Amino acid sequence: MPRAVIVGGARTPFVRAFAEFTTMDTIALGEAAVRGLLEKTGVPWDAIDGVVWGGVILPPTAPNVAREIVLDIGLPKAAEARTVTRACASGLQAITDAVAAIERGDAEVMIAGGSDSTSNAPVTMPQSLVHKVAPVALSRKSGPLDYVKAIGSLSPRKDLLPRQPQIAERTTGEVMGEAAERMAERNGVTRDEQDAFAVLSHHRAAAAIQSGRFADEVVPVDTPEGKRVYSDTIVRGDTSVEKLAKLRPAFAKGGTVTAGNASTLTDGAAAVLIMTEEKAKELGMKPLAAFKSWSYVGVDPADQLLIGPAIAMPKALARAGLELSDIDVVDMHEAFASQVLCVRKAMASDAFCQERLGRNAVGTIDDDKLNVHGGSVAIGHPFGATGARMVLTMANELATTDAKTALLGICAAGGLGAGAVMEAV
Amino acid sequence: MADFLLDLAANPRARKMVTTLGLPLPMPQNLERAPGPWQERPLHDRDVVVGGAGELTGVLADILTTAGANPYVDGDLGPWEGPGQAWGRPAKAASEAPKRSWSLVFDATRISSPEELRALYDFFHPRIKAIARSGRLVVLGRPHKGLPVAAAAAQRALEGFVRSCGRETGRGGATANLVLVDEGAEDRLEPVLRFLLSPRSAYVSGQPIHVGKRVKATKVRTLRPLEGKVALVTGAARGIGEAIAHTLAREGAKVIVLDRPDDAALGADVARSVGGSFLGCDVTDSDAPERIAAYIQEHHGKVDVVVHNAGVTRDKTLGRMKPELWDLTMNVNLCAVMGITDALQPLLGKQARIVCLSSIAGIAGNVGQTNYSASKAGVIGFVEALAPKMARKGIAVNAVAPGFIETRLTDAIPVATREVARRLSNLGQGGLPVDIAEVITFLSSPGAHGLSGQTLRVCGGSFVGA
Numbered sequence: 001m002p003r004a005v006i007v008g009g010a011r012t013p014f015v016r017a018f019a020e021f022t023t024m025d026t027i028a029l030g031e032a033a034v035r036g037l038l039e040k041t042g043v044p045w046d047a048i049d050g051v052v053w054g055g056v057i058l059p060p061t062a063p064n065v066a067r068e069i070v071l072d073i074g075l076p077k078a079a080e081a082r083t084v085t086r087a088c089a090s091g092l093q094a095i096t097d098a099v100a101a102i103e104r105g106d107a108e109v110m111i112a113g114g115s116d117s118t119s120n121a122p123v124t125m126p127q128s129l130v131h132k133v134a135p136v137a138l139s140r141k142s143g144p145l146d147y148v149k150a151i152g153s154l155s156p157r158k159d160l161l162p163r164q165p166q167i168a169e170r171t172t173g174e175v176m177g178e179a180a181e182r183m184a185e186r187n188g189v190t191r192d193e194q195d196a197f198a199v200l201s202h203h204r205a206a207a208a209i210q211s212g213r214f215a216d217e218v219v220p221v222d223t224p225e226g227k228r229v230y231s232d233t234i235v236r237g238d239t240s241v242e243k244l245a246k247l248r249p250a251f252a253k254g255g256t257v258t259a260g261n262a263s264t265l266t267d268g269a270a271a272v273l274i275m276t277e278e279k280a281k282e283l284g285m286k287p288l289a290a291f292k293s294w295s296y297v298g299v300d301p302a303d304q305l306l307i308g309p310a311i312a313m314p315k316a317l318a319r320a321g322l323e324l325s326d327i328d329v330v331d332m333h334e335a336f337a338s339q340v341l342c343v344r345k346a347m348a349s350d351a352f353c354q355e356r357l358g359r360n361a362v363g364t365i366d367d368d369k370l371n372v373h374g375g376s377v378a379i380g381h382p383f384g385a386t387g388a389r390m391v392l393t394m395a396n397e398l399a400t401t402d403a404k405t406a407l408l409g410i411c412a413a414g415g416l417g418a419g420a421v422m423e424a425v
Numbered sequence: 426m427a428d429f430l431l432d433l434a435a436n437p438r439a440r441k442m443v444t445t446l447g448l449p450l451p452m453p454q455n456l457e458r459a460p461g462p463w464q465e466r467p468l469h470d471r472d473v474v475v476g477g478a479g480e481l482t483g484v485l486a487d488i489l490t491t492a493g494a495n496p497y498v499d500g501d502l503g504p505w506e507g508p509g510q511a512w513g514r515p516a517k518a519a520s521e522a523p524k525r526s527w528s529l530v531f532d533a534t535r536i537s538s539p540e541e542l543r544a545l546y547d548f549f550h551p552r553i554k555a556i557a558r559s560g561r562l563v564v565l566g567r568p569h570k571g572l573p574v575a576a577a578a579a580q581r582a583l584e585g586f587v588r589s590c591g592r593e594t595g596r597g598g599a600t601a602n603l604v605l606v607d608e609g610a611e612d613r614l615e616p617v618l619r620f621l622l623s624p625r626s627a628y629v630s631g632q633p634i635h636v637g638k639r640v641k642a643t644k645v646r647t648l649r650p651l652e653g654k655v656a657l658v659t660g661a662a663r664g665i666g667e668a669i670a671h672t673l674a675r676e677g678a679k680v681i682v683l684d685r686p687d688d689a690a691l692g693a694d695v696a697r698s699v700g701g702s703f704l705g706c707d708v709t710d711s712d713a714p715e716r717i718a719a720y721i722q723e724h725h726g727k728v729d730v731v732v733h734n735a736g737v738t739r740d741k742t743l744g745r746m747k748p749e750l751w752d753l754t755m756n757v758n759l760c761a762v763m764g765i766t767d768a769l770q771p772l773l774g775k776q777a778r779i780v781c782l783s784s785i786a787g788i789a790g791n792v793g794q795t796n797y798s799a800s801k802a803g804v805i806g807f808v809e810a811l812a813p814k815m816a817r818k819g820i821a822v823n824a825v826a827p828g829f830i831e832t833r834l835t836d837a838i839p840v841a842t843r844e845v846a847r848r849l850s851n852l853g854q855g856g857l858p859v860d861i862a863e864v865i866t867f868l869s870s871p872g873a874h875g876l877s878g879q880t881l882r883v884c885g886g887s888f889v890g891a
Binding site for chain 2: 183187188302304342356
């Protein structure tokens with residue numbers, strides 16, 4: 001079986017929703033990231049067998065974002081394309097799909113990544129409007145009277161008020177911030193811990209930007225308005241625990257989750273280039289890292305919505321034949337500081353691991369190994385792009401430092417969790 | 426027939442008016458009932474205050490946290506720490522409990538003298554008024570037989586205490602029950618508590634339930650407990666039998682709907698809606714047992730759950746009762762149950778469950794029901810005698826004794842009598858067929874391996890009967 005290796009990648013700056021990237025939809029953002037990847041890596045365009053793309057808010061008129069990116073850029077039409085969705089794990093999903101395809105022999109070279117534009121979340125009309133009007137509009141027999149009747153049957157509030165898009169669980173109606181709030185309470189995670197974690201995330205991300213560490217990964221993007229965005233705009237290097245302590249809880253009275261210790265709505269895209277080791281040798285490209293294992297799991301969304309990584313990460317470790325102590329760097333998606341801290345606590349708990357994993361405590365993830373260049377709280381979280389951003393950052397980390405192994409963890413809507421182990425090549 | 430008082434009480438304005446005017450009308454509380462199939466966490470986000478710190482503390486901590494409850498503990502929080510971490514349900518001190526909690530659970534297993542019973546008073550006195558509507562009060566104890574004298578007295582006292590608590594909390598729809606756990610049967614408590622603390626036990630109140638280890642233990646399933654099981658329900662074309670067919674099928678069982686050939690149309694409808702099959706058969710026919718056994722042998726090869734629900738009433742005071750009425754009632758309600766059970770013996774699957782329907786009339790007696798009461802009391806004896814014989818094979822045999830249930834049978838009772846009968850229980854209202862069906866489904870599940878030879882009353886805490 002050939003081994004798939006990551007040879008490079010690129011991402012757009014991550015930008016707060018309804019800011020610089022407002023007029024760029026998820027396809028345009030994806031295109032920007034893939035163009036950046038093509039330029040940075042110099043991979044021959046005709047070598048690309050396909051594109052796998054992850055996205056959460058898919059454009060209703062062109063849900064196969066991957067194909068639109070291929071066509072918009074002008075990559076060879078022979079490059080096949082598919083779009084996958086697994087909520088916030090979509091970016092990682094796209095990459096593990098591509099790795100699986102390559103290792104199964106279905107492709108040699110693939111681009112995988114993800115993007116999302118919260119600024120372009122479609123605002124939809126109630127389905128009841130469609131159900132009332134469409135039969136009349138679609139029937140050839142409809143006369144003016146039918147239209148008048150159909151319009152007359154509409155209730156302004158129920159049928160005509162657009163549906164506001166929101167990040168709520170479809171089955172429970174719970175907004176994700178409320179879930180993070182409840183998890184903090186269930187696992188005894190305090191406001192101070194969350195704020196301190198958020199500050200660390202900001203400081204580390206700011207340091208990565210200042211030191212040029214992210215320059216390897218982030219490509220400047222020209223907006224349709226003619227503005228050039230060079231780097232992430234959400235990171236606040238000057239924030240402090242005192243500043244965050246002033247913010248009011250966002251989801252519950254007397255709660256602990258604030259705008260400061262949660263990730264924000266973000267626009268952005270990230271992509272990586274994956275190919276077989278032989279192909280990399282043939283093209284003269286330097287492999288950065290490879291996947292050792294991965295695991296996707298589900299938990300009950302009505303219980304602890306975002307605890308999934310505490311089960312998926314140990315499962316991925318077990319599949320790789322490793323223990324947490326063998327891991328040099330850990331990158332966890334920070335949907336909320338509370339959620340990361342809850343997952344960390346669960347993995348360190350004998351009781352949790354015995355009941356849920358049938359083993360002793362996985363161990364405590366050291367602060368100096370976890371999210372060494374910040375995470376989603378500081379950098380931002382374009383849903384489909386985050387997984388790809390993490391893979392890209394970890395691939396570079398494994399290639400440029402002494403770190404040999406990396407563990408990734410992502411929580412996702414619907415009670416999903418993802419874990420993956422990467423290794424240096 | 427709709428329950429007028431229940432409807433009236435459900436209207437907050439009317440309720441307030443009745444209470445302010447001091448009208449002598451009972452205001453029964455609409456009972457909360459479980460909406461769907463068994464759940465992973467039947468107590469999700471329900472607040473449970475736990476007291477007593479008896480021998481079951483560790484077991485309780487596991488049971489309540491896995492079931493999703495938020496525990497508030499009167500006593501040492503230490504044993505709760507691990508389970509709390511595992512399931513994200515950290516225990517808090519009882520003093521932090523919200524004003525109204527779903528459930529009060531007291532572990533009285535360590536109480537060994539009448540003086541120590543004071544702990545019951547101390548725990549429940551400040552809390553009993555704050556129990557939630559349709560809430561649950563459960564006391565855990567040990568069977569008193571074989572205990573030293575003082576301990577036996579104290580443990581037996583629990584039953585009187587719980588029965589009275591049921592009377593006091595019933596108007597709010599809350600129930601009170603006692604669970605007696607045999608030494609060594611602690612690991613069989615979980616399914617019982619998951620059932621008893623959930624809304625599924627809506628109409629069970631004032632009952633002592635004995636959890637023992639007589640039956641061979643089985644692997645317990647919390648979701649779809651009857652998957653892969655074949656269930657026979659007699660008299661399932663309508664009423665309680667129909668409800669049983671539905672709940673058994675809901676938990677995954679293949680249901681054989683048995684009823685008289687005259688009711689083939691109704692029975693076939695039930696069978697279709699539960700995805701099962703209809704078997705037309707009069708249980709009093711002399712060849713009925715063999716026919717049923719042959720049908721099961723041919724179509725399923727085994728049967729895992731047998732619910733003897735078919736029953737008739739032929740009421741007349743004894744002096745005026747014709748012999749046919751005696752015979753028919755006895756034949757349907759008792760002889761057929763025994764005959765069919767006998768014929769099905771070789772077909773019973775491992776860990777099979779047999780559930781018979783007794784009746785409150787079989788316990789308390791009733792004017793004009795000598796035949797009926799005798800047959801239904803006979804069922805209790807049958808179950809008690811059969812249970813030890815079947816235990817070794819892992820088979821549990823139990824009975825359910827319904828109180829006043831809203832069915833065709835009770836609709837036929839004259840209005841005044843019916844109105845009185847409805848109110849003669851803790852909950853002040855009749856039960857629904859589904860209340861019986863939920864109890865029977867629990868008794869049919871693998872998790873009922875702690876119960877055998879028992880007759881469980883589902884009567885809302887009726888004022889009649891022992």
